[in-house]
Each structure stands twice: as structure tokens, then as C-alpha cells.
Amino acid sequence: MRKLLVCLVALLLHGAVVTAAELRGTGDLGIVIERAAGSVQIVETTHRVALGRVEGLGDLSHASAVFSRDGRYAYVFGRDGGLTKVDLLERRIANRVVQAGNSIGGAISDDGSLVAVANYEPGGVKVFDAETLTPVADIPSVTLADGKRAKVVGLEDSGHRRFAFSLYEAGQTWLADLADPAHPKVERFENVGKLPYDALVTPDGRFYIAGLFGEDGLALIDLWHPEKGATHILEGYDKGEEPLPVYKMPHLEGWAEAGDLLFLPAIGRHELLVVERRDWQEVGRIPVHGQPVFAEARPDGRQVWVNFAHPDNDVVQVIDVPTLRVVDTLRPGKAVLHLEFTPRGEQVWISARDSDEVVVYDTETRTVMTRINAAKPSGIFFTARANRIGL
């Protein structure tokens, strides 16, 4: 009898260890950044629930994340230079390094082997082995006369173990080829424009576009033809108009591509610029509720959802792409910071920081499917990002 009890206890203990990491697919998982608490919630989009919380990720203001190609691990980039590898299945920190003093996001290579981080302080890009977080490359952004390093912004995967990024004070964009991480090949594009502050790569990985804070217009590089160098597009889109004060810089990675059109937040204006991708000409402007922060296309490209900077950050607007008109104005909650679509677009998840909620909408009916409690939620990231180019 006692023997059986011992076995039972042993089995229960063993079982407990096992069930702590549930056997399940990872394709419908994601994380919600809880910026104030330094934690992430692990969420699941099939039943639209939170599965658990992982704590101890440091300063997560302006945090972002990428995913391992198997969807099991999230790499979370913290503002304090922390790079944390989170195991979504065991719901724990698998590994963590503090790799710089001040960071602004990162990317993962197309083969999933390299994680790159963009740093403000000290300025540069550090590259890590995705498996172990061992440093494999360091690319200091030394360009200024006094040997100082420029802040690195707009770091994006550009395919084939390459990363593209921009140097804020230096007005340069660099393309780093890490086919051999021990010897990174760096191609420099100088004078791309004044103060590039963020960038995007189009979903096909072809075009790198940097927003310029120091001048009107944007810098464009065709990554299929880098020999052509950087060109300017949308020059002077603000000419002769008095810009409004900028409370928050738009996020360019959020720029929406829908069919042949890109939808760009106009800095300091209550408008989205509509750009024809084939010739990069502005083909229209859409007046919106406030200063856009994220303009995200539903994966089918038929709708673009937009959130706004303070003081209009309780509103999300929905734009119908065929007619280029605002068709809905929603109020999900207080201080909407981010939105993320499920990969086929039937749901959108919206973080309302000051309501301590993530609000999930059906994108067809635009009705609320559920609300999930979260502590001051900001960024929302789903594992399907592992399959996408240019993030």
C-alpha cells in the first residue's frame, strides 16, 4: 500500500512537471507586452484567451518582438537593452541577455539563425545566435567626426541573412550581410536624408523605406538593385503647410500595404497619405480622426485600421480600401497603443493601455468578440510573424 502511494506521488510529481508545458501547436499563439510590469502575457487566438504570464523582462516601454521559425520562442527587445527569449510552451524565460544600454527593436534572419538588435546606446547593431543568444557579430555605427556612434533605427530583415538599418544623426542606411557572421559585409548608403527615424521593408522584402524627421519626404532603397542607391519619394508632401505639434512619431513598420497602395501616417497631420507603389507617387489623402500612429492593413488588403496619438488615442478608425473612405470609428478603450491582425484577418487584437484590456474584434462585423485583462498592455505580437518577410 505504502509502495503504491510512493509511486502515485512520484507519478503525480512527474506528471505535474509534464503538464506545466502543455503539448499543443504554436501557430495560434502570441504575446501581449505589459510595459509597466515588465511582463508578457501569452495568448491564444483560437479560443481568444490568455494562457499565462511570464515576468522579469525588464523595461518594456516601446518593446517589440520577433519569433523563432518554429513558433515556440519569442525574442523580446526591451528599451533597457534587454534581449529576452521567452518559451511560449513552458511559459518561462529560456534565456536573457542585457546587450546594450538603450535599444529600439530588432529582427530575425530569414533562416531563423540570427537575431539582430538596434541600439541607441552604444549606437550600433549586435547580432546573436538565436539558439543560445551568444554574440556572433557587433557592428558599431561609428560615422560622426568625433568618433561618436549614431543611434540605429529602422532595423529590418531583408532576406538571405541580411539586415537593413539606418543611422539617425548620420543620415545613412546600412545593409549588413551576415552570410558569414564572423565577417559581416556592410554596404553603406550615405546621405539618404536628414534624420531617418524609422523604416519599413515591403512585405515582399524588396523596398526599404526610411521616414525622415529632418526633411519632408522619405528615403527609398530597392534592395533588388542596391547599386541604384537611395532615392527620395513624396518630397515636400507637407510643403507650405504648418505642421501640427508631433506628440508621437508614427511607426513605419506599421505602414500598410494593400494591393498596389501604401497607406502612410503623415507626420504632424490628421491624414493618411495614399501612395501608388508602382511609381511611389501620392495618389490621395484620407482625413482621419487624429495623428495616425499605426496604419495596419487587414491581411486581405480590403481594410486599413488606424490608431492615433494623444489626445485622440481612444479611437480606432477603419478605412475601406476600394473607396479610400473611413467606414467606421471605434472606441475600444483608453489609450490604444497597438493592434495586430490574426494571420488570415478574421480577428484584430487591440491594446487599450489605460483600460488594462486587450479588445478583440471580428473584422467583418466589427463587433467585440471578447476582452482580455492585461496590465497596461502595449505591443501585441502573434507567432505568424515568424513566417513574414521584412519585419
Next chain:
Amino acid sequence: MRKLLVCLVALLLHGAVVTAAELRGTGDLGIVIERAAGSVQIVETTHRVALGRVEGLGDLSHASAVFSRDGRYAYVFGRDGGLTKVDLLERRIANRVVQAGNSIGGAISDDGSLVAVANYEPGGVKVFDAETLTPVADIPSVTLADGKRAKVVGLEDSGHRRFAFSLYEAGQTWLADLADPAHPKVERFENVGKLPYDALVTPDGRFYIAGLFGEDGLALIDLWHPEKGATHILEGYDKGEEPLPVYKMPHLEGWAEAGDLLFLPAIGRHELLVVERRDWQEVGRIPVHGQPVFAEARPDGRQVWVNFAHPDNDVVQVIDVPTLRVVDTLRPGKAVLHLEFTPRGEQVWISARDSDEVVVYDTETRTVMTRINAAKPSGIFFTARANRIGL
């Protein structure tokens, strides 16, 4: 002592059960159809290995598969009407129904809740609960004067729990809305053209295009504007030319969309047709090695890889999209039946049936990364398909 042994045995047994289903992400998994053996191999693209085999799936000639939105389960559609739900983690059959006498593929709804199967015999579409494989809807394709059912082909997900499919003998395309599976709403497009034999939905879910075996040209339906009805495109692309005998019908789901261009296998010709998506006009033809079967775009749209019908089925050609020229001719093995890109396009997996191998290429260098033994492999399907619209 004996007590300890008993415990040890108990634990080992328990441990064995657990390790049979390895805790892992599912984002880099896929299946390879082994048509002759009625089995599938479960493969993993990060280390490029086969993980195990699942048997007992029946007649898998012309089999295809879709995936649950969490990436854990594959739904395999067999030619014998079998619908098999395969658990990729436990590597076993989770469920199986023989739902018709003769089938030709299927689709899964955008919310992952419904699996639909296209049937030849008896003609129609059956819809199942993705969780349990319980039948939830039956849409017989009765259209012929004598009450006979037409064969159903080209069944595709068209978003929002809707499926589009075509009726071969009847020359019709139907759009079935299963928002309420108990009461499917079916919209019929009559006289779309003679003998639609397969179809595709563009990656954004907007356009349904059916190939016509009974006449030159293709039928196009804008799913954003179904009220406009079906129109014809590329009419008479073969006019005045003597078509070659057709050994194998091209697979339209394989039609490649790269940027604004579609690449279509020309039936009975050694050419790919290049079509401008904006106005559906033919803008070029690319002479190729044989009669194309699959023309697949690398996810970045910069390359299109093509395989061919007998007797040219030992060759795969690579087309450079910017120049519309064949830039490489590869010989992966004997009887190449299918090819599948990893979601970010750094690898392509190619099945060489008569070599009993799956050959994995690096798409940049076009060198062989590895070869994996498989018994008469045909279709290759990766879990990233769960995230894609229009399959």
C-alpha cells in the same frame, strides 16, 4: 529495493508515453505525401529532417492537405474520399472519415472551424467540424437535367467562412457562405465557361479564377464584387495554334502571383503566360522546358519555380521575375511532382517520386542542402499554409 524498481518502471513507462509526443513548436513542420504507401512523412524545415511516418491514410494519389490554425493537425484529402486528421506532434491519426467515393481536395475556413471537401462521386461539397470531423453541411451539386450531380473542382477558401468552387460538367461556380453551417447560403454563377477544371483564389482572397478545359480563356470572379458576375480573361490565348497533347492538367492553385504579375501554365503548350493583374491582360510568354504543371512564386516574388509534365518531369526551371527569363534548369531527380517553399522562401522542397527522395534547395545559391528519403513522394505541405488566404 523492489519498491524502487517498481517506481522506476512506472516512471519509465510514464516517461515513454510523454516523450512519444515531443514538446516543440509546430511552425516549421510539414508533411510529405507518400502516395503509393498511403502514408505521410512528418518533416521539419529548421534542421531539414524527417521526424516520423504516419500510415493508414488510404489512397493518396492526388492527395492534398490543409492545416489547423494552431499548426498541430493536418487534414489530408485522399482520392478515395478519405478525410484524415493527422496529429503532427503525436505522429498518429487523430481522426478519419471516408466521406465520399471520389474526392479532389478541400479547404479550411479562415477561422479554422470548418473543413470543406470537394467531391466527384457523389458530386458536391461536404463540410465538417474541424475539431471532431462531424458532418455539419452537405451541398449536392445537382444541376444537370437528369438530376445527376456535377463533379466539384477548384474548391477554395474565400474568407469569412465562405468557400468558392466550380461544377465541371455544369460550367458553374458557386459561392457558399457557412456563417451558419446549418443553413448554407449558396450564390450561383451560371455559365462561367465550358468545363472549369480547377481554380485559384489570389493570395489576398479577392479573385477566384477558374481554368476552362472546354474553351480558351479563364473565368474570373471578383469576390469583393460578386454582383458583377463572372467575366472571361485571356480569351483565345491559344487561337490558331495546334495545342500539344495534354499529359497532365496544370494545377491552378500553383499559379504564381509575384508583385503585379501572375504566371500561368499554358495548357498544351511549353510556355508560361504572364498576366498583368491590374487589367488581366497577357503581357508576355516565357518559353519553358516542357508543359508546366506547377508554377510557384518564391514568397518574395523574385523567382518562379516550375515543374513539368511527363516526359519532361525530371526538370525544374527557375524564372527571374524582373527579367522574365529562365535563369536556371535543375535536375533534382526522376518524376518531380510538387514543390513547396518555406514561408520566407530561403528553401524549396521538391518531391522526386521515382527517385524516392525529397530534395531541398537553397533558393539563393540553388544548391542542394539535403536529400530526404521518402517512398514515392508527391505533395509537400508546410504548416505555414494555415496562415494563408485562398488555399
